[in-house]
Amino acid sequence: MIDPAILLRYRGFIKEFDKNETVFLQGEEPRYYYQIVQGKVKMNNYNEDGKEFIQGLFGDGESFGEPPLFCAVNYPANAVTLQATRILLISKSDFYTLLEHETSSCFTVLQALSSRLYYKSIMAPDISSNDSEKRILTLLHFIKEQNQVGQQEFLVELTRQQIADMTGLRVETVIRTIKEMESKKQIRIERGKLFI
Incomplete structure (x- = not known):
């Protein structure tokens, strides 16, 4: 800054x-x-x-x-x-x-x-959406973009609770949605760490 x-x-x-x-x-x-x-x-x-x-x-x-x-x-x-x-x-x-x-x-x-x-x-339209996957992906992609990682894999240093608090979702919904996203290969989880 x-x-x-x-x-x-x-x-x-x-x-x-x-x-x-x-x-x-x-x-x-x-x-x-x-x-x-x-x-x-x-x-x-x-x-x-x-x-x-x-x-x-x-x-x-x-x-x-x-x-x-x-x-x-x-x-x-x-x-x-x-x-x-x-x-x-x-x-x-x-x-x-x-x-x-x-x-x-x-x-x-x-x-x-x-x-x-x-x-x-970019978050405002997704916050009003019921699509939890879309909310989470928008947040994760924005954070990755802000860190200027480009195509490289990026470690997201947010807890599941912080993701919930930033997207207006319940933590249980975030946990379930992240598991679904992992099965779709949209993200990777290794030892509890989230990569996009």
């Missing part, structure tokens, strides 16, 4: 979070740009029945939670660490100054936001 040295030059700072620590809550006002130095973060929210829906998973070098910084709205989801995580933060005003002076960083942010918008647009 943005070169950490540039973020630090514009008064960014690194903060350490424990596993399962909340970075921000749904409904809070955005005050910082967040970029992961090392670790993993999920953005999630819950429906009225308490079922979790994962909006996105982010790892080393990735940023998260930017859209509310630009459109003056509160966070639509929570951000929670999945492991001990170090995050580089920069205040909203300092981030704006950075973007005004660092053109390449501005385009990097636009590219990341566009990629996420693309993900939402």
